[in-house]
Amino acid sequence: MELNGSYVLPASTQKIWEMLMNPDTLAKVTPGISRLELESENVYKAIAEVKIGPVSGKFEGKAEVLHPVVAESFTLNVHQNSKIGNVSAHIKMHLKAVSENETELSFAGKAHMSGLLARTGNRVMSGVANTLTKQFFQNFEDELAAKEQV
Amino acid sequence: MSNKFIGKSVKRIEDKRFITGKGRYTDDIVLPGMTYAYILRSPYAHARIRSIDYSAAEAMQGVVTIMTGEEVGHYGVPCGWQVNFKNGDIMKEPPHPLLVKDKVRHVGDAVAMVVAETRELAQDAAEAIIIDYEVLPAVTDASKAVLPGAPLVHDDVPNNICFDWEIGNPKAEVDEAMASAHHITSLDFVNQRLSPNAMEPRSYIGQYDNVYDKYTLYTSTQNPHLIRLLMCAFVLGLPEHKVRVVGPDVGGGFGSKIYHYTEEALVTLASKKIGRPVKWTETRSEAFQTDAHGRDHVTHAEMGFDAQGNIVGLRIKTFANLGAYLSTFGTAVPTYLHGTLLQGLYTTPKIHLDMTCVFTHTTAVDAYRGAGRPEATFLLERLVDLAALEMGVDPAELRLKNFIPAFDGVTQPGYQTNVALQYDSGNYHSVLERGLEMLGYENFRKEQAEAAKTNKILGVGFSTYIEACGIAPSAVVGSLGARAGLYEVGQVRVQPTGKISVFTGAHSHGQGHETTFAQVVADRLGIPMEDVDIIHGDSDTVAFGMGTYGSRSLAVGGSAIVKSLDKIIEKGAKIAAHKLECSADDIEFKDGKFTVKGTDKSLSFGDIALTAYVPHVYPANLEPGLDFSSFYDPTNFTYPFGCHIAVVEIDKETGFTRVKRFIAVDDVGNVINPMIVDGQIHGGLAQGIGQALFEGVEFDENGQITNGSYMDYTMPRADDLPMFELDRQVTPCPHNPLGVKGAGEAGCIGSTPAVVNAVIDALWSAGHKVKDVRMPMTPERVWKAMQPA
Amino acid sequence: MLCNTLKTNGFCAKALNFYLTYIMPKITLTVNGKTHTHEVEGRLLLVHYLRDTLGLTGTHVGCDTSSCGTCTIHLDGKAIKSCSLLAAQADGSSITTIEGLAPEGELHPLQEGFKEEHGLQCGFCTPGMIMCAADLLSRNPDPTEQEIREGLEGNICRCTGYHNIVRAIQYAAQKSAVAV
Structure with a gap:
């Protein structure tokens, strides 16, 4: 499944970068992720609960940040296992300054599913991915707004 | 002979139990002390198994045993039809293990079996088994699997080609005919893969009786005897006379229940191991992954016509997908059951099919309706x-x-x-x-x-x-590589009171044999249909059989019954002749009566039946009893x-x-x-x-x-x-x-x-x-x- | 009973889930006119309760996504798929299965119709089809062909192509009309 999206967030690339690299913030803004723990440098243990179409499940696995170029780009490798099937995703994230206080955050990648998830969820998967993407950016924006207020 | 039933829309005898919910399918059967199996399957199409850890699962409540490829991986199910390469080499026939121990080759490939006190506990335990997979790239399209660099399904099968094959006129003659054609219609198409979807999911019960050292397998199959033969002779090496295979009511098959599946052998093995019956019933999800699929051809075909619209030639190149393993008849379907029909209804003078049969990381493909x-x-x-x-x-x-x-x-x-x-x-x-x-x-x-x-x-x-x-004619299919004969067996047992038990090797899974066969028997013997009982599906009661597929039950199985009926009438005539003091040649059998030709002297079928079993007044040199079994091998x-x-x-x-x-x-x-x-x-x-x-x-x-x-x-x-x-x-x-x-x-x-x-x-x-x-x-x-x- | 109370009180889903998984609720229900009381595992589906606990194997399981309809029964007079309900949720209800559709030794007009019109082959979908059709005819005693076909949307038959199932239901509708 292809994963693509981009959105302009009202903050500097440096600020967005910091938020992305902070597991607590990332856990907060990423839909479905309930916990993100730093295991070693750039490697996180991730626990997610996702309901995708007719199947829902609790996922446990690893998220890894590869090739980080500060305030510019990184690659996210995710492997998640669950009783209803496994997901692995490889996503390239790009940050681009639109103006001093605006950053275009875009990502492109692929996700592979197996098991029940692939068999019964596939039909609705791209729709779900779009929804999750929208949520992600919305959450990000909310989080930024919240930080502004503080 | 009479003509009361043949050609009439007689309502089905078997319906009564089905419309009242009394049909008995395998999953309806409960045996004392029965346990339940759950099979853990690969979520990947192609992966190496690095390790399997089932220690936690084994310790769970209600778990009786866990089996893996380590224990039973050396057993495998066979292919029933050998097809050779164009050059005469034997087809590639990689093993299909009951449980995989090294590498999984399609989504749903079986890795471990948990046997527990209930279905739910077995599934709970299976979920606690930890398998470490190294995921490998997979290929699912037959025409792509043959390309250089495609992932290999079996390491020792180059280019994933099981065999290549051709049929028809020499290719050069067809090329010549096509070159002379006035018009050529060409078409590239995919005959897509289908899931058979019999409404009853497959279900098996293995039962081992240590008193008689005897195995019983209840199975939702289209051919119990064939399963017994394959499982005993080719898979587990069990003595056939110590194995009983029962196919009770079967909820549809459409081909998918012809084949010998790994789970049949697994429940049989497990029941011996634990000394208790083991039931396994698949879920629909499993059915989609493991019941043999049908079709899946990628084809380029050309048909040539002359200026008057007469077909002059037909040239075809097809890649047939066999899936990851060879199913029982998987190799025969794209070849002898397909290439041989390309004449169709037409006088096409030149035909050539070039067929390549290919392994891919998919569910096995075999006959589907x-x-x-x-x-x-x-x-x-x-x-x-x-x-x-x-x-x-x-x-x-x-x-x-x-x-x-x-x-x-x-x-x-x-x-x-x-x-x-x-x-x-x-x-x-x-x-x-x-x-x-x-x-x-x-x-x-x-x-x-x-x-x-x-x-x-x-x-x-x-x-x-x-x-x-x-x-089909056994000699013909044998010469083409079939590893079984394709005759059928029909036994007619006339009981002393004139009631009839018919034992057929055909196996109904919706076709209504209990009615159609009874119509034939009742008319041939001139007796009421309710005097006839059709018995099928139990290897202990039916002598032998090849089962029901290929629209063969009546043409082959019915003919075997007719052969036995002929023997019964012939013997009955001898008994009647003796009692009526005439020559057997003078006896005529009609409307259920043995009559001396040209007279009104006759004996009913019931009289003769009773005499055969109470042979007080009886021809010398004639055995008592009225019970014949016949094998019918069709000529075409x-x-x-x-x-x-x-x-x-x-x-x-x-x-x-x-x-x-x-x-x-x-x-x-x-x-x-x-x-x-x-x-x-x-x-x-x-x-x-x-x-x-x-x-x-x-x-x-x-x-x-x-x-x-x-x-x-x-x-x-x-x-x-x-x-x-x-x-x-x-x-x-x-x-x-x-x-x-x-x-x-x-x-x-x-x-x-x-x-x-x-x-x-x-x-x-x-x-x-x-x-x-x-x-x-x-x-x-x-x-x-x-x-x- | 406790289970129903929990539901009606809108108890949070998590607690209900825990309760159904780890506690054995006691249920009392009437099946084909007979009252049964059993302790059941919380996660036990109604279809498995009918098949395994009560031995009523006429109700079948043909899928795991509540799509095929072979498990159709009547709960308080309405056709439902018994795979999509927990046994505990059926507490206090009155259930009819294929075995109880007609008195022993008699046939319901639909059962008769299925036999007369060859509305079944392997028989596996048949109980669900008949129970579904009975509900359809109780709501619409004189359905058109199209209404019958739409009424059978939730039930799959792989053998008959539905042609004779439609005719079987028409047969029953006609027969019932005459009887009234």
Whole structure:
């Protein structure tokens, strides 16, 4: 499944970068992720609960940040296992300054599913991915707004 | 002989238990001390197993035993048909282990089996097994699997090619004929993969009795004896006389329950290991992953015509997908059950099929209703219809022009095809002419022209098919590589009171044998049907049998019963002659009575039965008893044929296609029970229409089945189909005693191309001159075909 | 009973889930006119309760996505798919299965119709089809062909192509009309 999206967030690339690299913030803004723990440098243990179409499940696995170029780009490798099937995703994230206080955050990648998830969820998967993407950016924006207020 | 039942729509005897919920399918059976198995399957299409840790699972509540490939991986299920490469090399036959220990090769490949006190506990424990997989790239498309660099399914099978194969005239002759053709119609198409979807999921119970050292396997199968033979001789090495295989009521098969599946051997092994019965019933999700699929051909085909519209040649290149492992008859389907039907109903003088059979990281592919013949029919009928459109001639006319002339196979010889088979009898013009009459062809074309101006366009599609069934003469199939004979066994036991127990090796899973066979027996013996009991499905009571598939039950199994009936009447005549003090030659058997010819002296069938078992007044040198068993080995296949016509309506706005009318005129030889034959045709039509419009197993690039449930795989439902319009012609089979040809698959063989042809016809009528719409012809695909390129 | 109370009180889903998984609720229900009381595992589906606990194996399981309809029964007079309900949720209800559709030794007009019109082959979908059709006819005693086909949307038959099932239901509708 292809994963693509981009959105302009009202903050500097440096600020967005910091938020992305902070597991607590990332856990907060990423839909479905309930916990993100730093295991070693750039490697996180991730626990997610996702309901995708007719199947829902609790996922446990690893998220890894590869090739980080500060305030510019990184690659996210995710492997998640669950009783209803496994997901692995490889996503390239790009940050681009639109103006001093605006950053275009875009990502492109692929996700592979197996098991029940692939068999019964596939039909609705791209729709779900779009929804999750929208949520992600919305959450990000909310989080930024919240930080502004503080 | 009497004529009270044959040819009549006698209501089915078996219905009573099914309509009251008393049918007994395997999963309904509960044995004392029974345990339940759950099979842990690979979520990946291709992966190396680094490790399996089942220590936590083993310690869980209710777990009785856990088996893995380490323990049983050396056992594997066999392929039942050997096909050789063009150069004579034997096909590649990699092992298919009961449980995999090194590498999984398709989603659903079995890795471990948990046996526990309940189904739920077994599943709980299976979820606690930790398997470390190294995921590898997978290939699912047969035409891509042969390309250099494609991931290998089996390390020792180069290019994933199981074998290549050809049939027909020498390739050079066909090339020459095609070079001389005035017009060539060519078509690239995919005959997509289907999931058979018998409504009863597969279910097995293994039971080992240590007192008698005897195994019993209850299995939802189409052929219990074949399962016993394969499991004993080729898989577990068990003594056949110590194994009983029972096929109770079986909820549909359509081919998918012919094969010997790994789980049958697994429950048998496990029951011995733990000394308790072990039941395994698959879920529908598992059925989508593990019940052998059907079809899956990628084809390039060309048909050449001369200036007068006569077919001059047919040239085909096909890649057939066999899946990851060889299923029992997986190799025979794309070859001997497909290539041999490419003559169709036409006088095509030169034919060549080049076939490559390929392993991929997918569920095994084997016979599914029609088995090879639907693929052959689809190819021929799509080409002929498309050629008619391209040449601007009428598709019905083009067929009539090229049909083989009628022959009865008695006074006229059978028709020798260019692809090995010799047709028994046929009158091909008759079915098409009757079909056109039912359609009201001229009127239809007027309606169609009107509709082309509206938003709901109309199309008509023809399909005139022939199939080979009543499989098959053992010597013929043996010479072609079959590892079994394909005769059938029929035993008729006359009880002392004149009641009849018939034991047949055929196995009903919906076909109504208990009724049809009883009609034959009752009429032959001139007794009431309620005096006849048809017994099938138990290897301990039925001597032997090859089972039910290939529309063979009545043509082969029925003939075996008739042979035994003949022996009974012959012996009965001897007993009657002795009692009536005349020569056996003077005895005539009619309407249930043995009569001295030309007199009114007679004895009833019941009298003779009793005398045979109480032989006080009895011929010398004649054994007591009245019980005969016969093996019937047919001398040829049977060749039903017919004409299917679909009328479709397409919504131009949405591409939604509705089958408005469906006409089927079939010739299946003599008919014993018209109601049951019509029912068989109806069901076949639904499956054939299902392939055209709704069904198809889809894989993603990693080999995951993306529509492995009824939420995603579109099964034809009641409001997807019209009432069917049926008629039949009767050209009796000249080489079996009942003159029957078989009706189980006909509906499924003819109908698919009729629907596709109708859609293409509709599209052309509205100016969209496309060659093909890929099946299933979803609204999206049809809509796209109507958009400017 | 406790289970129903929990539901009606809108108890949070998590607690209900825990309760159904780890506690054995006691249920009392009437099946084919007979009252049964059992302790059942919380996660036990109604279809498995009918098949395994009561031995009423006429109700079948044909899928795992509540799509095929072979498990159709009547709960308080309405056709439902018994795979989509927990046994605990059926507490206090009155259930009819195929075995109880007609008195022993008699046939319901639909059962008769299925036999007369060859509305079944392998018989596996048949109980669900009949129970579904009985509900359809109780709501619409004289359905058109199209209404019958739409009424059978939730039930899959792989053998008959539905042609004779439609005719079987028409047969029953006619027969019932005459009887009234």
